[in-house]
Amino acid sequence: MTYYDVHPEPVISAGTNTAATSADWQTWAHQSETALRGAASGAADATVGGAFEDYLSSWNPKLQGIAKQAEAQGVNATSAANVVVGADGQSATLLNQPLQQGSELSSTLSRPITGN
Template sequence: MSFLSVLPGVVGAAGSRTAMTAGDWSGWAQHSETMLRNAGGGCRSGKLSSAFDSYLAQLRPCLQNQAVRASALGGNAASAASAVDQADGDSSGVLGGQVGNLVSQASVLARQINFG
């Protein structure tokens, strides 16, 4: 039998911290773009400068996506932790009720049978 063991508080906090890195990723993307643009602008060769611009045009969406992905990953992890926590609460109530019903029937199920 396999099961998923999750500490919702820990996972939720990690998800929130991951989502908060989106600003850092956005800053890193802007810095990387600026550095590549400066490198391309500093080239004496028009071909090389054009190659930097072409590379940057292809790379820019990927750089900008990192912040979006970090935010989505963190948000999804926090949402999943919340769902697991809610499911734990729901199942605890259901299972607690079932155990209560079984306990109330225990004396009936365990009574002695008189054959006399």
């Protein structure tokens, strides 16, 4: 017999925790930018300082984007788990309608599902 067992709670928790790291990533990006700007301004040679500025200008958007990606991944994981919970509840309701005379299923996706 084939069945699906749904455990959304760990996914929701992981998604929430991942999204919460966004502020830490933002702080890291700011510290990296500050360090590169300091290196650029402290360079004795204008060419070296310019190289640091060029490096910063190419990496700064990527550094800033990491925080946004962490938040998006966490929010998306949490949303996906909530969709599964909602779908499981809806399917249990729909499948229980013909079974009103028998025992009810509390969660359809955690019950055996026979397939062809």
